[in-house]
Amino acid sequence: MLILLLSAVLLICLAVLAHIDALTYRLPDAITLPLIPAGLIANILVFDRLLPALIGAALGYLGLVGLEIAYKHLRGRDGLGRGDAKLLAAGGAWCGAMALPFILLVASFAALLFVLLMSVIRGQKPSGTTMLAFGPWLAFGIVLIWLVKAYWPQAGLYF
Secondary structure, three states, rough: OOOHHHHHHHHHHHHHHHHHHHHHHHOOOHHHHHHHHHHHHHHHHHHHHHHHHHHHHHHHHHHHHHHHHHHHHHOOOOOOOOOHHHHHHHHHHHHHHHHHHHHHHHHHHHHHHHHHHHHHHHHOOOOOOOOOOOHHHHHHHHHHHHHHHOOOHHHHHOO
C-alpha cells in the first residue's frame, strides 16, 4: 500500500511538471525540489536504502549542470535549464544512482522519437535550433524506471 501511495504522489507531481514544462519551458522549484527529499524518504521507507538515493540525487544534478555548462560554452547558447538538472536529481533520489543512465536513455530516446514523428507529420526536417522541453521526457523516464524498481524487483535491475 505504501508503494502505491508513493507511486501516486510521484506520478501526479511528474505529470504536473511535464505539463507545465511543455507549456512554459519551466520546471517550478515549488514542485521539483520537494521531490528530492520525498525520494530519499521513499527509499528509506520502501527499500531501507539511503546512500544510492543520495548519490543519485547529487549525480543527477551535477551531471546535467555540467552538461548545461559545457553546451553553453561550446555552442554559445542555452541547451538545458537548471530545472532539468533538479528534476534529474529528483529522479536520482527516487530511483538511485545506478538508474540515472537508464532514465536519461529512456528520456532521450522518447524525445528523439517524438521529434522524428513530428517532423514526419509536419513534412519538415528537424532543425537543430528548435526548442523542446526536456522535462516531460525526463518525467517519463523517471516514472518508467521507478515503476520497474518498485513493482518488478524480480527483473534483477538493481538501482
